[in-house]
Amino acid sequence: MRTHLDVARGRRRVGAALTAVVVALGGLTACSGGGDEKASITYAGFGGTYEEAVKAALFDPYSKESDVKVLYDSSGSDVAKLVQMSKSGSMTLDLIDAEDSSLAQFIAADILQPIDTSGLDGFADPNAVTEYSVPWYTFSRNLFWNKDQVAGGLDSWADLFDTARIPGKRGMVALPWGILEGALIADGVPVDQLYPLDLDRAFAKLDSIRDDTIFFPSNGDLQNAISQGEIALGYGNLARIKSIATSGAVPLDYTWKGAVLSVQQLVIPKGAPDAEDAFNAIKFSLKPEVQTAIMDKLGYTPSQKSVLDGLDAKTRADLPGTAETASDETFRIDVDWWAQNGADVLKRWQDWLHA
């Protein structure tokens, strides 16, 4: 009789344990699934200090006004990955922060939703607006150096490639656009004759600094390495360079010579779970106070004419794309060329990187 009871009780306990497991799993699903009542959009940017700045300038005020929560992803420059995500139907992003070469490749791969830009105006450069994208600022990548390790500084792309005269570890983000063009400029190609890119020549020139250069998977990694003093000179996003300089981790300086200009655009991928709120965020990004905040936090040039016109000469003298910072070697990436050749060049670039 005793055994009888025990067995029944034992069974019940096993049942209880199983229930506990099921409930625990169910609880997990609930937590990770629709736990939030609020609407949310997922934004793909670039992480680190950039994400902090964009959060403070754009998304925190936007969330406050619209009650839409914003989640952050840092795969904004992973063009091939984002294209693959969209093609395989597993797009989880609502809003992507794209520089113009990425934008061109997204359009070429046909993974973007058309945006109704009819109600949006006041752009300093209306030509930058496309059927799929809304420009929100102009940025640059500049040549920089650690003043402790490179005494004279840099004046041109040729200096970056001159390892004999300027020794030291070079650091760059492992993205081909801009770097291939820079290699050609260093090799003597005039800025107005860069395109179509002579890839063999560019890669051959890059081979010459391969042993002195570290290519990082993201802007954050590069920023990190510069801050730790591991990098003596290189080429990187201006906002990151300024962020390191103000943090005081290492004494950093940069030049406008050879700077690469790009318009930063906000886009909505096909299959975005919440395209409507993403579009609202895009509209919000054009507000004068957001545009000013982005300029203050990142040091980049507003896309709205009204904001740009209100700036004094001193501010303009340190902004990408203004007449004050233009130089012979400053150039813009040819988005049409990259739209056509981007996918193939990326593959060749990956192969070269691992060599």
Add this chain to the structure above:
Amino acid sequence: MTTTPTIPDADRPAPASRTGGRRHRPRGWDLSAVPAVVVVAVIFVLPVAILCLRSVTEPTFGLDNFTRLLGHSGYVDSIVRTILISAASTVLALLLGYPIAYQMVHGGAWLRTFLTVAIMAPYLTSILLRSFSWLVILGRQGPVNKLLEQFGLEPVAMVFTPIAVVVSLSHYLLPLMILPLAATMRTIGDSRTRAATSLGAGPAQAFVRVYLPLTKPGIQAGSVLCFVYGIGAFVIPALLGGSKGSMLGSLIHSAIKQSGDYGLASAAALVLGALVLGIVLVFQRLTGMSTTELAGRSATAATRTRRAKRSGGRILRLAGRAAGGLDRLGVTRGRRLPILAALLGALVLAPQFIVIPISFASTKALVFPPVGYSTQWYAEFFTASWLDPLGVSVRIALVVALIAGVLGTLAAMAVVRGTVNGWRSLTSTLMMLPLLFPTVVAAAGFYAEFERVGLVDTEVGIVLAHVTLALPFVFSVVSAGLRSLNPAYERAAASLGASRTVQLRRIVLPLIAPSIVTASLFAFLTSFDESTVAIFLSGVHVKTLPKRIFEALSLETNPTVAVISVFVMACAAVIWLGYALFRRITRTSRSTS
């Protein structure tokens, strides 16, 4: 469940008559391995198999990915570099580990305790936190370069080169080398060495000609373990290697997560997986040691099954002669070895402590010693940015400990008490597979397959993946507990009419409860500490603590990571002291009663 619980008396004599005394073990435990086997097969083996298949189907059917991987000098370099870095780390681990293991076995009581702590403390610290320590130590502004500057030398770039990877990796692998070495050394008494000395050999000569050959099984097991784990390294090269010290793991990660190039990733994963399985199989063939024993990190079995051959070959004889020369010079006498081992132990332990000053740094820069001091990073840890991931990690680890605890215990019952031999060996191989197979390959498989069913970036996905990684620990710990449990208890209960459930609940579980608790604790820690899978699978919606630390290390120079290291050390110290105190109290109470 053949017994009918309602009429136990009628059923009781039946088993005895049916078995006729031929078989002593009760039938039926075999089936209890089914849930665990299904979980490992479906969640672990299947995605890896599909990933391997994709290497020939993506983007088009054919061997394109392999021609790209093996035909392009860059990728071949990657493969060769992976092997070289792993081999160098293994050699370094052996050189450092041998004297430490020797003193851990033959040294004085204090030295033994110290070395055990020195080896186990880093072992229990997250690989991410240890990489952080090395980032500080080897950094351009770190203590090593500061020291070089003191001597008027140029600073050396070590971070983002293979040097940093080898140093950090060998530090990580050291316990895997020392445990099998120490296990083998424990089986060797000092009688043989004494005999050699009595026949006129000096200490060095006796060591080289007698002791060293006897420890060969331990050296082999430790080296294979280190090499296999080294090849699959992902976090260390990703954080410390840069583009020059990158290994196959980083290639797989960037191909999947950054380029969406599944074809190349799966080809690289296949190469890595095949390399590891090949090495393990060759090792098994050569030494007769099973996967389970190797993964269980014990070389005692090998020592038992195959006594090391005494003949060491010409090299050994030469080395012996050289050692004899050293003996005659008199350099080998005295107490140099214990001091050396203690120094090495301190060297292994030291990186742990470098983070303490960094955690109080006033700036973000990783300068040692810090320029100024503050407690801001401690304050930052207690914000949602860190506490949320901590909560997620704890929650996931608890569920993993529960599921893996149940599944692993049942599987252990099947293997230890089961009767179908083929099934038992299949079960134990499957259970240990996730431990030996490179986690980065598994993580790539999880990611690729979970993506299809919407499990990427969900807690359920991470739990499922972590359960497979935790099962080997639960399985091996509980199996060991069960083996030491006399089956006569269960037979006695069965003869009194207890069904299998009752036996399990009233006899087996209470008796092996300590093993199950230990096993679940291991499962908890495995999940809590796990970084590779978390880096692949967590993202925007779910972020575990290791993923958060990885982000902080790779994207933001953030001393908050040092704060976490300090907390982990404090926790470990408290647990250690508590345990020591507990043992002392229980021992005293037992002796007084």
